Amino acid sequence: MRILDIRIDWTAFVAGDERVFEQVYNTFYDVLYNYGCKYTSNTELVEDAVQDLFVRFWKNRATLNEPPSLKNYLFKAFRNHMFDQLKADGRYVTDDFGDQHLFEAVPSPEDTHVAGERADAMERRLTYAMKRLSDRQREAIFLRFYEGFSYVDIAELMGITVKATYKLMARSIDAMRDGMGGSVNSILFILTGMGSYSKK
Protein backbone atom coordinates (compact mmCIF):
# COMPACT_ATOMS: atom_id res chain seq x y z
CA MET A 1 0.00 0.00 0.00
CA ARG A 2 2.95 2.33 0.27
CA ILE A 3 2.82 4.72 -2.58
CA LEU A 4 5.78 6.78 -3.55
CA ASP A 5 5.12 10.00 -5.27
CA ILE A 6 4.49 10.09 -8.99
CA ARG A 7 5.29 12.69 -11.57
CA ILE A 8 2.74 13.36 -14.24
CA ASP A 9 2.72 15.12 -17.55
CA TRP A 10 1.54 18.40 -16.10
CA THR A 11 1.22 20.20 -19.42
CA ALA A 12 -1.03 17.47 -20.78
CA PHE A 13 -3.04 17.50 -17.56
CA VAL A 14 -3.60 21.25 -17.72
CA ALA A 15 -4.53 20.93 -21.38
CA GLY A 16 -7.31 18.58 -20.33
CA ASP A 17 -5.90 15.10 -20.85
CA GLU A 18 -8.24 12.90 -18.86
CA ARG A 19 -5.89 9.93 -18.99
CA VAL A 20 -3.38 11.84 -16.90
CA PHE A 21 -6.15 12.68 -14.47
CA GLU A 22 -7.14 9.03 -14.21
CA GLN A 23 -3.55 8.10 -13.63
CA VAL A 24 -3.48 10.41 -10.61
CA TYR A 25 -6.83 9.16 -9.39
CA ASN A 26 -5.88 5.50 -9.71
CA THR A 27 -2.58 6.08 -7.97
CA PHE A 28 -3.91 7.98 -5.00
CA TYR A 29 -7.46 6.84 -4.43
CA ASP A 30 -6.60 3.93 -2.15
CA VAL A 31 -4.08 5.78 0.00
CA LEU A 32 -6.33 8.79 0.42
CA TYR A 33 -9.27 6.58 1.24
CA ASN A 34 -7.19 4.77 3.84
CA TYR A 35 -6.00 8.07 5.28
CA GLY A 36 -9.54 9.45 5.41
CA CYS A 37 -10.79 6.36 7.22
CA LYS A 38 -8.37 7.23 10.01
CA TYR A 39 -10.55 10.19 10.85
CA THR A 40 -13.98 8.73 10.66
CA SER A 41 -15.77 5.46 10.27
CA ASN A 42 -18.19 7.16 7.90
CA THR A 43 -16.87 5.80 4.60
CA GLU A 44 -19.40 7.79 2.61
CA LEU A 45 -18.00 10.99 3.99
CA VAL A 46 -14.52 9.82 3.03
CA GLU A 47 -15.63 8.97 -0.49
CA ASP A 48 -17.32 12.34 -0.81
CA ALA A 49 -14.17 14.09 0.36
CA VAL A 50 -12.07 12.20 -2.19
CA GLN A 51 -14.62 13.07 -4.85
CA ASP A 52 -14.63 16.76 -3.94
CA LEU A 53 -10.86 16.82 -3.92
CA PHE A 54 -10.54 15.37 -7.41
CA VAL A 55 -13.34 17.44 -8.88
CA ARG A 56 -11.62 20.56 -7.62
CA PHE A 57 -8.26 19.27 -8.77
CA TRP A 58 -9.63 18.92 -12.28
CA LYS A 59 -11.61 22.13 -12.36
CA ASN A 60 -8.83 24.25 -10.92
CA ARG A 61 -6.06 22.74 -12.99
CA ALA A 62 -5.62 25.79 -15.17
CA THR A 63 -4.88 28.02 -12.19
CA LEU A 64 -2.75 25.52 -10.29
CA ASN A 65 0.98 25.60 -10.40
CA GLU A 66 2.52 22.21 -10.65
CA PRO A 67 3.12 21.20 -7.04
CA PRO A 68 6.65 20.04 -6.23
CA SER A 69 5.10 16.88 -4.85
CA LEU A 70 1.75 15.65 -6.05
CA LYS A 71 1.38 13.36 -3.06
CA ASN A 72 2.01 16.16 -0.57
CA TYR A 73 -0.38 18.43 -2.40
CA LEU A 74 -3.20 15.89 -2.50
CA PHE A 75 -2.76 14.79 1.09
CA LYS A 76 -2.81 18.33 2.33
CA ALA A 77 -5.84 19.40 0.33
CA PHE A 78 -7.60 16.20 1.31
CA ARG A 79 -6.77 16.60 4.98
CA ASN A 80 -8.05 20.18 5.06
CA HIS A 81 -11.25 19.15 3.38
CA MET A 82 -11.79 16.20 5.71
CA PHE A 83 -11.33 18.48 8.70
CA ASP A 84 -13.82 20.98 7.35
CA GLN A 85 -16.36 18.25 6.84
CA LEU A 86 -15.84 16.65 10.22
CA LYS A 87 -15.91 19.97 11.93
CA ALA A 88 -19.14 20.91 10.22
CA ASP A 89 -20.47 17.59 11.35
CA GLY A 90 -19.43 18.43 14.88
CA ARG A 91 -17.18 15.44 14.98
CA TYR A 92 -13.89 17.26 15.12
CA VAL A 93 -14.14 19.92 17.71
CA THR A 94 -11.06 19.66 19.82
CA ASP A 95 -7.91 17.66 19.67
CA ASP A 96 -9.46 15.13 21.97
CA PHE A 97 -11.18 12.43 19.97
CA GLY A 98 -12.33 10.54 23.02
CA ASP A 99 -13.19 6.95 22.33
CA GLN A 100 -11.73 6.77 18.88
CA HIS A 101 -9.86 4.15 17.07
CA LEU A 102 -8.11 6.65 14.88
CA PHE A 103 -4.71 5.88 13.49
CA GLU A 104 -5.01 2.64 15.32
CA ALA A 105 -2.14 0.23 15.40
CA VAL A 106 -3.01 -3.37 14.66
CA PRO A 107 -1.05 -6.57 14.97
CA SER A 108 0.92 -7.37 11.87
CA PRO A 109 0.20 -10.90 10.70
CA GLU A 110 3.18 -11.17 8.41
CA ASP A 111 5.61 -10.71 11.26
CA THR A 112 4.00 -12.85 13.89
CA HIS A 113 5.82 -15.95 12.79
CA VAL A 114 9.02 -14.30 13.84
CA ALA A 115 8.89 -15.08 17.48
CA GLY A 116 5.47 -16.46 18.24
CA GLU A 117 4.20 -15.31 21.55
CA ARG A 118 6.96 -12.85 22.11
CA ALA A 119 6.08 -11.00 18.95
CA ASP A 120 2.45 -11.00 20.00
CA ALA A 121 3.32 -9.57 23.36
CA MET A 122 5.46 -6.94 21.75
CA GLU A 123 2.74 -5.93 19.38
CA ARG A 124 0.25 -5.77 22.16
CA ARG A 125 2.53 -3.46 24.05
CA LEU A 126 3.16 -1.38 20.98
CA THR A 127 -0.53 -1.17 20.23
CA TYR A 128 -1.18 -0.18 23.80
CA ALA A 129 1.57 2.43 23.69
CA MET A 130 0.00 3.84 20.52
CA LYS A 131 -3.38 4.09 22.15
CA ARG A 132 -1.96 6.37 24.78
CA LEU A 133 -0.59 8.85 22.28
CA SER A 134 -2.57 11.91 21.37
CA ASP A 135 -4.26 11.89 18.02
CA ARG A 136 -1.80 14.30 16.56
CA GLN A 137 1.04 12.13 17.73
CA ARG A 138 -0.54 9.07 16.18
CA GLU A 139 -1.17 10.94 12.98
CA ALA A 140 2.44 12.10 12.80
CA ILE A 141 3.61 8.54 13.38
CA PHE A 142 1.25 7.28 10.71
CA LEU A 143 2.44 9.86 8.19
CA ARG A 144 6.05 9.08 8.95
CA PHE A 145 6.12 5.31 9.46
CA TYR A 146 3.37 4.33 7.10
CA GLU A 147 3.29 6.93 4.39
CA GLY A 148 6.96 7.78 4.54
CA PHE A 149 6.53 11.55 4.58
CA SER A 150 9.57 13.57 5.60
CA TYR A 151 9.42 15.72 8.71
CA VAL A 152 9.23 18.80 6.52
CA ASP A 153 6.30 17.28 4.64
CA ILE A 154 4.53 16.40 7.86
CA ALA A 155 4.97 19.93 9.17
CA GLU A 156 3.42 21.30 6.00
CA LEU A 157 0.64 18.73 6.02
CA MET A 158 -0.34 19.20 9.64
CA GLY A 159 0.07 22.94 9.54
CA ILE A 160 2.77 23.11 12.20
CA THR A 161 6.40 24.18 12.17
CA VAL A 162 9.19 21.76 11.36
CA LYS A 163 10.53 22.29 14.84
CA ALA A 164 7.18 21.37 16.31
CA THR A 165 7.11 18.28 14.10
CA TYR A 166 10.44 17.12 15.46
CA LYS A 167 9.14 17.71 18.94
CA LEU A 168 5.90 15.88 18.24
CA MET A 169 7.71 12.92 16.70
CA ALA A 170 10.36 12.80 19.43
CA ARG A 171 7.70 12.67 22.12
CA SER A 172 5.72 10.04 20.26
CA ILE A 173 8.75 7.86 19.69
CA ASP A 174 9.85 8.22 23.30
CA ALA A 175 6.38 7.31 24.50
CA MET A 176 6.35 4.27 22.27
CA ARG A 177 9.78 3.17 23.39
CA ASP A 178 8.72 3.59 27.01
CA GLY A 179 5.57 1.62 26.37
CA MET A 180 7.57 -1.16 24.80
CA GLY A 181 9.82 -1.46 27.80
CA GLY A 182 12.63 -3.88 27.17
CA SER A 183 10.72 -5.93 24.69
CA VAL A 184 12.21 -4.28 21.63
CA ASN A 185 15.66 -5.39 22.52
CA SER A 186 14.66 -8.84 23.60
CA ILE A 187 13.10 -9.60 20.27
CA LEU A 188 15.77 -8.08 18.13
CA PHE A 189 18.25 -10.85 17.99
CA ILE A 190 15.53 -13.00 16.53
CA LEU A 191 14.72 -10.47 13.87
CA THR A 192 18.30 -9.92 12.93
CA GLY A 193 18.90 -13.62 13.08
CA MET A 194 16.61 -14.01 10.12
CA GLY A 195 19.28 -12.48 8.01
CA SER A 196 16.94 -10.79 5.63
CA TYR A 197 15.64 -7.26 5.77
CA SER A 198 13.39 -7.71 2.84
CA LYS A 199 9.74 -7.14 3.31
CA LYS A 200 6.62 -7.81 1.43
Add this chain to the structure above:
Amino acid sequence: MESDNEFDRITVQGLIADDAFLKWVNQPDEALENRWKGLIDRHPELQPVVDEARALVRQLRFAEHRAPAERKQLVLDRIKAAAGMGQEERGKAVSMRRWVQVAASLSVFVLAGIWLYTRYVGKPTGGLGDSPQPFVASKEGRLFVSDGRALSLADWGSDGEHVLKLTWSADRSLVFADGPGQTALGVDSITSPMEAVFRVALPDGSQVWMNSGSTLRLAGRYTGARRGVGVTGQCYFTVAPDAGLPFTVAVGDREVTVLGTQFDVANYPDMRHAVTLIEGSVRLSGEAMPPVLLKPGQQAQIGHDGSPIVADVDVTRVTAWKDGSFAFRNDAIEEVMAQLARWYGATVVYEGARPELPISGSIPTTLSLDDALAILQGTGVDAAFEVEGKTVKVSKLDTP
Protein backbone atom coordinates in the same frame (compact mmCIF):
# COMPACT_ATOMS: atom_id res chain seq x y z
CA MET B 1 23.21 9.18 6.99
CA GLU B 2 25.59 10.46 4.42
CA SER B 3 28.78 8.97 5.75
CA ASP B 4 29.98 6.54 8.33
CA ASN B 5 31.62 9.12 10.49
CA GLU B 6 28.23 10.38 11.51
CA PHE B 7 27.58 7.12 13.27
CA ASP B 8 28.48 8.45 16.67
CA ARG B 9 25.39 10.62 16.53
CA ILE B 10 23.07 7.83 15.58
CA THR B 11 20.08 7.48 17.85
CA VAL B 12 16.70 5.83 17.45
CA GLN B 13 15.18 9.29 17.06
CA GLY B 14 17.77 10.29 14.49
CA LEU B 15 17.31 7.13 12.46
CA ILE B 16 13.56 7.48 12.30
CA ALA B 17 14.00 11.05 11.09
CA ASP B 18 16.39 9.84 8.39
CA ASP B 19 14.63 9.35 5.06
CA ALA B 20 17.28 6.93 3.78
CA PHE B 21 16.82 4.78 6.86
CA LEU B 22 13.05 4.74 6.54
CA LYS B 23 13.27 3.84 2.88
CA TRP B 24 15.60 0.99 3.71
CA VAL B 25 13.14 -0.37 6.27
CA ASN B 26 10.03 0.11 4.17
CA GLN B 27 11.24 -0.34 0.63
CA PRO B 28 14.66 -1.90 0.68
CA ASP B 29 16.65 -2.32 -2.50
CA GLU B 30 20.04 -3.80 -3.01
CA ALA B 31 21.95 -0.55 -2.77
CA LEU B 32 20.28 0.44 0.50
CA GLU B 33 20.71 -3.05 1.84
CA ASN B 34 24.43 -3.04 1.12
CA ARG B 35 24.88 0.40 2.52
CA TRP B 36 23.21 -0.24 5.87
CA LYS B 37 24.51 -3.72 6.34
CA GLY B 38 27.96 -2.48 5.47
CA LEU B 39 27.62 0.28 8.04
CA ILE B 40 26.59 -2.17 10.73
CA ASP B 41 29.36 -4.57 9.78
CA ARG B 42 31.92 -1.87 10.23
CA HIS B 43 30.31 -0.53 13.38
CA PRO B 44 28.69 -3.42 15.22
CA GLU B 45 28.04 -1.18 18.20
CA LEU B 46 25.31 0.47 16.15
CA GLN B 47 23.39 -2.76 15.85
CA PRO B 48 21.12 -2.30 18.91
CA VAL B 49 20.14 1.23 17.93
CA VAL B 50 19.47 0.34 14.31
CA ASP B 51 17.54 -2.73 15.37
CA GLU B 52 15.36 -0.86 17.79
CA ALA B 53 14.47 1.84 15.29
CA ARG B 54 13.85 -0.79 12.65
CA ALA B 55 11.68 -2.87 14.94
CA LEU B 56 9.57 0.14 15.87
CA VAL B 57 8.88 1.02 12.26
CA ARG B 58 8.37 -2.56 11.16
CA GLN B 59 6.30 -3.78 14.06
CA LEU B 60 3.87 -0.94 14.04
CA ARG B 61 0.95 -1.67 11.79
CA PHE B 62 -1.96 0.57 11.19
CA ALA B 63 -5.44 -0.64 10.52
CA GLU B 64 -5.81 -0.69 6.77
CA HIS B 65 -8.98 0.46 5.15
CA ARG B 66 -9.41 -0.89 1.70
CA ALA B 67 -11.80 0.68 -0.71
CA PRO B 68 -13.82 -1.87 -2.66
CA ALA B 69 -12.87 -1.72 -6.35
CA GLU B 70 -16.43 -1.05 -7.47
CA ARG B 71 -16.66 1.94 -5.13
CA LYS B 72 -13.44 3.28 -6.56
CA GLN B 73 -14.93 3.09 -10.03
CA LEU B 74 -18.21 4.56 -8.85
CA VAL B 75 -16.50 7.55 -7.26
CA LEU B 76 -14.50 8.07 -10.44
CA ASP B 77 -17.73 8.08 -12.44
CA ARG B 78 -19.24 10.61 -10.08
CA ILE B 79 -16.16 12.79 -10.36
CA LYS B 80 -16.30 12.68 -14.13
CA ALA B 81 -19.96 13.60 -14.12
CA ALA B 82 -19.42 16.37 -11.58
CA ALA B 83 -16.38 17.78 -13.32
CA GLY B 84 -18.08 17.64 -16.70
CA MET B 85 -15.40 15.38 -18.13
CA GLY B 86 -15.84 13.56 -21.40
CA GLN B 87 -18.42 16.05 -22.63
CA GLU B 88 -18.96 19.69 -23.39
CA GLU B 89 -19.10 21.70 -20.21
CA ARG B 90 -21.21 24.45 -21.67
CA GLY B 91 -24.72 23.30 -20.86
CA LYS B 92 -24.06 22.84 -17.21
CA ALA B 93 -22.25 26.10 -16.84
CA VAL B 94 -25.12 28.07 -18.36
CA SER B 95 -27.75 26.53 -16.15
CA MET B 96 -25.73 27.52 -13.13
CA ARG B 97 -25.16 31.10 -14.15
CA ARG B 98 -27.85 32.55 -11.96
CA TRP B 99 -26.53 31.26 -8.70
CA VAL B 100 -22.96 31.70 -9.70
CA GLN B 101 -23.77 35.38 -9.66
CA VAL B 102 -25.24 35.02 -6.23
CA ALA B 103 -22.54 32.82 -4.93
CA ALA B 104 -19.71 35.09 -5.12
CA SER B 105 -17.00 37.40 -5.85
CA LEU B 106 -14.14 35.00 -5.43
CA SER B 107 -13.67 32.24 -7.92
CA VAL B 108 -12.65 29.84 -5.20
CA PHE B 109 -16.05 30.16 -3.64
CA VAL B 110 -17.76 29.77 -6.95
CA LEU B 111 -15.93 26.53 -7.52
CA ALA B 112 -16.77 25.36 -4.07
CA GLY B 113 -20.37 25.96 -4.94
CA ILE B 114 -20.10 24.03 -8.13
CA TRP B 115 -18.71 20.95 -6.59
CA LEU B 116 -21.17 21.03 -3.80
CA TYR B 117 -23.92 21.35 -6.30
CA THR B 118 -22.82 18.56 -8.52
CA ARG B 119 -22.07 16.39 -5.59
CA TYR B 120 -25.65 16.17 -4.51
CA VAL B 121 -27.24 15.90 -7.88
CA GLY B 122 -28.49 12.41 -8.47
CA LYS B 123 -28.30 11.44 -4.85
CA PRO B 124 -31.56 10.58 -3.19
CA THR B 125 -32.54 13.52 -1.12
CA GLY B 126 -34.53 11.57 1.44
CA GLY B 127 -37.16 13.19 3.60
CA LEU B 128 -37.05 16.76 4.60
CA GLY B 129 -36.46 17.90 8.10
CA ASP B 130 -34.22 15.50 9.90
CA SER B 131 -32.31 14.07 6.98
CA PRO B 132 -28.57 14.57 7.35
CA GLN B 133 -27.48 17.89 5.98
CA PRO B 134 -24.64 18.29 3.56
CA PHE B 135 -22.68 20.31 6.08
CA VAL B 136 -19.58 22.02 4.92
CA ALA B 137 -17.91 24.31 7.38
CA SER B 138 -16.58 27.37 5.77
CA LYS B 139 -15.17 30.59 6.92
CA GLU B 140 -17.64 32.58 4.88
CA GLY B 141 -20.75 30.59 5.73
CA ARG B 142 -23.16 28.69 3.58
CA LEU B 143 -26.78 28.88 2.62
CA PHE B 144 -28.07 25.48 1.58
CA VAL B 145 -31.03 25.75 -0.73
CA SER B 146 -33.64 23.10 -1.31
CA ASP B 147 -32.18 21.66 -4.48
CA GLY B 148 -28.97 20.80 -2.65
CA ARG B 149 -26.83 23.69 -3.74
CA ALA B 150 -24.68 25.62 -1.31
CA LEU B 151 -24.37 29.36 -1.72
CA SER B 152 -21.66 31.38 -0.12
CA LEU B 153 -22.66 33.92 2.50
CA ALA B 154 -19.52 35.95 1.91
CA ASP B 155 -20.16 39.67 1.66
CA TRP B 156 -23.68 39.29 2.93
CA GLY B 157 -25.19 42.37 4.45
CA SER B 158 -23.45 45.68 4.84
CA ASP B 159 -21.83 47.92 7.44
CA GLY B 160 -20.51 44.93 9.28
CA GLU B 161 -24.03 43.64 9.80
CA HIS B 162 -24.74 40.25 8.33
CA VAL B 163 -28.44 39.76 7.81
CA LEU B 164 -30.23 37.24 5.67
CA LYS B 165 -33.89 38.01 5.09
CA LEU B 166 -36.19 35.11 4.37
CA THR B 167 -39.70 35.36 3.03
CA TRP B 168 -42.67 33.11 2.38
CA SER B 169 -43.28 31.76 -1.06
CA ALA B 170 -46.83 31.62 -2.44
CA ASP B 171 -47.25 28.14 -1.00
CA ARG B 172 -45.85 29.18 2.40
CA SER B 173 -42.47 27.59 2.18
CA LEU B 174 -39.41 29.42 3.34
CA VAL B 175 -37.48 31.08 0.56
CA PHE B 176 -34.96 33.77 -0.01
CA ALA B 177 -34.76 36.07 -2.99
CA ASP B 178 -31.71 38.14 -3.62
CA GLY B 179 -33.44 41.30 -4.66
CA PRO B 180 -36.62 42.10 -6.58
CA GLY B 181 -37.32 40.06 -9.66
CA GLN B 182 -34.93 37.27 -8.67
CA THR B 183 -36.04 33.69 -8.52
CA ALA B 184 -36.86 32.64 -4.99
CA LEU B 185 -34.83 29.72 -3.68
CA GLY B 186 -36.13 27.26 -1.11
CA VAL B 187 -34.13 27.39 2.11
CA ASP B 188 -32.81 24.21 3.61
CA SER B 189 -30.30 25.22 6.24
CA ILE B 190 -27.80 27.93 7.04
CA THR B 191 -24.30 27.58 8.36
CA SER B 192 -23.10 30.93 9.60
CA PRO B 193 -19.67 32.43 8.86
CA MET B 194 -16.77 32.10 11.29
CA GLU B 195 -15.80 34.97 13.56
CA ALA B 196 -19.02 36.83 12.98
CA VAL B 197 -22.55 37.12 14.31
CA PHE B 198 -24.94 36.36 11.49
CA ARG B 199 -28.59 37.33 11.70
CA VAL B 200 -31.49 35.61 10.01
CA ALA B 201 -34.78 37.46 9.75
CA LEU B 202 -37.71 35.08 9.47
CA PRO B 203 -40.87 36.12 7.64
CA ASP B 204 -43.08 36.07 10.76
CA GLY B 205 -40.90 38.72 12.38
CA SER B 206 -38.86 36.34 14.50
CA GLN B 207 -35.11 36.75 14.39
CA VAL B 208 -32.15 34.51 14.95
CA TRP B 209 -28.63 35.62 15.79
CA MET B 210 -26.16 32.88 14.94
CA ASN B 211 -22.84 32.52 16.71
CA SER B 212 -19.69 31.79 14.70
CA GLY B 213 -19.96 28.59 12.66
CA SER B 214 -23.44 27.61 13.84
CA THR B 215 -26.08 25.81 11.84
CA LEU B 216 -29.78 26.50 11.64
CA ARG B 217 -31.93 23.80 10.03
CA LEU B 218 -35.19 24.97 8.57
CA ALA B 219 -36.27 22.58 5.83
CA GLY B 220 -39.64 21.05 6.55
CA ARG B 221 -39.71 22.61 9.99
CA TYR B 222 -40.56 26.20 9.29
CA THR B 223 -43.78 26.31 7.32
CA GLY B 224 -47.10 28.05 7.40
CA ALA B 225 -48.32 25.34 9.77
CA ARG B 226 -45.48 25.27 12.24
CA ARG B 227 -42.46 27.25 13.34
CA GLY B 228 -39.63 24.89 14.10
CA VAL B 229 -35.87 25.06 13.76
CA GLY B 230 -32.94 22.81 14.57
CA VAL B 231 -29.78 24.25 16.05
CA THR B 232 -26.17 23.18 16.10
CA GLY B 233 -23.81 25.67 17.66
CA GLN B 234 -25.31 28.66 19.41
CA CYS B 235 -28.25 30.85 18.45
CA TYR B 236 -30.11 33.68 20.13
CA PHE B 237 -33.80 33.97 19.29
CA THR B 238 -36.33 36.72 19.50
CA VAL B 239 -39.64 35.13 18.71
CA ALA B 240 -42.59 37.10 17.38
CA PRO B 241 -45.68 36.26 19.46
CA ASP B 242 -48.20 34.04 17.74
CA ALA B 243 -50.35 32.10 20.19
CA GLY B 244 -51.70 29.87 17.45
CA LEU B 245 -48.29 28.88 16.20
CA PRO B 246 -45.81 27.85 18.86
CA PHE B 247 -42.14 28.22 18.08
CA THR B 248 -40.07 25.14 18.73
CA VAL B 249 -36.36 24.53 18.73
CA ALA B 250 -34.93 21.03 18.55
CA VAL B 251 -31.88 20.68 20.78
CA GLY B 252 -30.52 17.20 20.63
CA ASP B 253 -33.53 15.03 21.31
CA ARG B 254 -35.26 17.71 23.37
CA GLU B 255 -37.66 20.33 22.20
CA VAL B 256 -37.95 23.87 23.40
CA THR B 257 -41.40 25.32 22.96
CA VAL B 258 -41.75 29.03 23.10
CA LEU B 259 -44.46 31.65 23.28
CA GLY B 260 -43.13 35.04 22.34
CA THR B 261 -39.82 35.41 24.01
CA GLN B 262 -36.07 35.89 23.87
CA PHE B 263 -33.77 33.03 24.58
CA ASP B 264 -30.42 31.53 23.78
CA VAL B 265 -29.72 27.96 22.75
CA ALA B 266 -26.26 26.42 22.80
CA ASN B 267 -25.82 22.99 21.32
CA TYR B 268 -22.17 21.95 21.08
CA PRO B 269 -20.91 18.42 21.06
CA ASP B 270 -18.31 19.16 23.70
CA MET B 271 -20.67 20.52 26.35
CA ARG B 272 -24.14 20.08 27.78
CA HIS B 273 -26.85 21.65 25.68
CA ALA B 274 -27.95 24.85 27.32
CA VAL B 275 -31.11 26.88 26.98
CA THR B 276 -31.10 30.29 28.60
CA LEU B 277 -34.23 32.39 28.90
CA ILE B 278 -33.90 36.15 28.74
CA GLU B 279 -37.52 37.21 28.48
CA GLY B 280 -40.93 35.56 28.17
CA SER B 281 -41.54 31.90 28.75
CA VAL B 282 -40.04 28.68 27.51
CA ARG B 283 -41.01 25.09 28.01
CA LEU B 284 -38.52 22.30 27.66
CA SER B 285 -39.73 18.85 26.84
CA GLY B 286 -38.35 15.60 25.57
CA GLU B 287 -38.66 11.91 25.84
CA ALA B 288 -38.36 10.46 29.32
CA MET B 289 -38.30 13.80 31.08
CA PRO B 290 -40.94 15.89 32.77
CA PRO B 291 -41.53 19.21 31.00
CA VAL B 292 -39.58 22.07 32.54
CA LEU B 293 -40.69 25.68 32.53
CA LEU B 294 -37.97 28.28 32.57
CA LYS B 295 -38.22 31.72 34.11
CA PRO B 296 -36.30 34.69 32.75
CA GLY B 297 -32.71 34.59 33.97
CA GLN B 298 -32.69 30.83 34.23
CA GLN B 299 -30.61 28.41 32.28
CA ALA B 300 -31.37 24.74 31.73
CA GLN B 301 -28.46 22.46 31.05
CA ILE B 302 -29.41 19.27 29.33
CA GLY B 303 -27.24 16.20 29.49
CA HIS B 304 -27.75 13.13 27.40
CA ASP B 305 -30.07 11.62 29.98
CA GLY B 306 -32.05 12.68 33.00
CA SER B 307 -33.78 15.92 33.75
CA PRO B 308 -32.29 19.25 32.84
CA ILE B 309 -30.40 21.10 35.54
CA VAL B 310 -31.92 24.52 36.01
CA ALA B 311 -29.96 27.38 37.55
CA ASP B 312 -29.99 31.17 37.70
CA VAL B 313 -27.34 32.63 35.46
CA ASP B 314 -25.96 35.98 34.44
CA VAL B 315 -27.72 36.26 31.09
CA THR B 316 -25.61 39.14 29.86
CA ARG B 317 -22.63 36.84 30.06
CA VAL B 318 -24.36 33.98 28.25
CA THR B 319 -25.41 36.25 25.41
CA ALA B 320 -22.33 38.48 25.34
CA TRP B 321 -21.24 36.93 22.04
CA LYS B 322 -24.28 38.45 20.35
CA ASP B 323 -23.17 41.92 21.33
CA GLY B 324 -19.59 41.36 20.32
CA SER B 325 -17.66 40.06 23.29
CA PHE B 326 -16.54 37.04 25.22
CA ALA B 327 -17.43 37.47 28.87
CA PHE B 328 -15.91 35.38 31.61
CA ARG B 329 -16.55 35.27 35.31
CA ASN B 330 -14.47 32.94 37.41
CA ASP B 331 -14.38 30.54 34.52
CA ALA B 332 -11.97 27.66 34.19
CA ILE B 333 -9.42 27.80 31.39
CA GLU B 334 -11.28 25.00 29.57
CA GLU B 335 -14.47 27.06 29.36
CA VAL B 336 -12.57 30.12 28.17
CA MET B 337 -10.64 28.20 25.55
CA ALA B 338 -13.78 26.38 24.38
CA GLN B 339 -15.43 29.71 23.64
CA LEU B 340 -12.40 31.02 21.77
CA ALA B 341 -12.05 27.75 19.87
CA ARG B 342 -15.65 27.89 18.64
CA TRP B 343 -15.45 31.48 17.54
CA TYR B 344 -12.11 31.25 15.75
CA GLY B 345 -12.53 27.67 14.59
CA ALA B 346 -9.38 26.79 16.48
CA THR B 347 -8.19 23.58 18.04
CA VAL B 348 -6.99 23.67 21.62
CA VAL B 349 -4.25 21.38 22.87
CA TYR B 350 -3.26 21.21 26.51
CA GLU B 351 0.34 20.41 27.21
CA GLY B 352 1.49 19.28 30.62
CA ALA B 353 -0.25 20.61 33.70
CA ARG B 354 -3.35 22.71 33.16
CA PRO B 355 -3.64 26.30 34.28
CA GLU B 356 -5.71 26.55 37.46
CA LEU B 357 -6.54 30.19 38.10
CA PRO B 358 -10.12 31.22 37.37
CA ILE B 359 -10.55 33.83 34.65
CA SER B 360 -12.77 36.89 34.66
CA GLY B 361 -13.18 39.72 32.22
CA SER B 362 -14.34 40.39 28.71
CA ILE B 363 -12.67 40.45 25.34
CA PRO B 364 -14.10 41.93 22.13
CA THR B 365 -14.82 39.28 19.52
CA THR B 366 -13.58 41.61 16.81
CA LEU B 367 -10.00 40.93 17.85
CA SER B 368 -7.81 38.38 16.18
CA LEU B 369 -7.13 35.16 18.03
CA ASP B 370 -3.57 36.27 18.74
CA ASP B 371 -4.74 39.56 20.23
CA ALA B 372 -7.42 37.89 22.29
CA LEU B 373 -4.82 35.55 23.77
CA ALA B 374 -2.48 38.44 24.40
CA ILE B 375 -5.21 40.15 26.41
CA LEU B 376 -5.86 36.99 28.38
CA GLN B 377 -2.17 36.74 29.05
CA GLY B 378 -2.13 40.33 30.18
CA THR B 379 -4.75 39.68 32.86
CA GLY B 380 -2.27 37.60 34.76
CA VAL B 381 -3.61 34.12 34.09
CA ASP B 382 -1.29 31.24 34.89
CA ALA B 383 -1.37 30.07 31.29
CA ALA B 384 1.04 30.25 28.39
CA PHE B 385 -0.27 30.16 24.83
CA GLU B 386 1.44 29.14 21.65
CA VAL B 387 -0.40 29.55 18.38
CA GLU B 388 0.48 27.51 15.32
CA GLY B 389 -1.94 28.01 12.51
CA LYS B 390 -5.34 27.22 13.96
CA THR B 391 -3.98 25.28 16.91
CA VAL B 392 -3.58 26.86 20.32
CA LYS B 393 -1.28 25.12 22.75
CA VAL B 394 -2.03 25.85 26.35
CA SER B 395 0.36 25.10 29.15
CA LYS B 396 0.64 26.13 32.76
CA LEU B 397 2.74 29.14 33.52
CA ASP B 398 4.49 28.74 36.84
CA THR B 399 5.19 32.38 37.55
CA PRO B 400 2.28 34.40 36.26
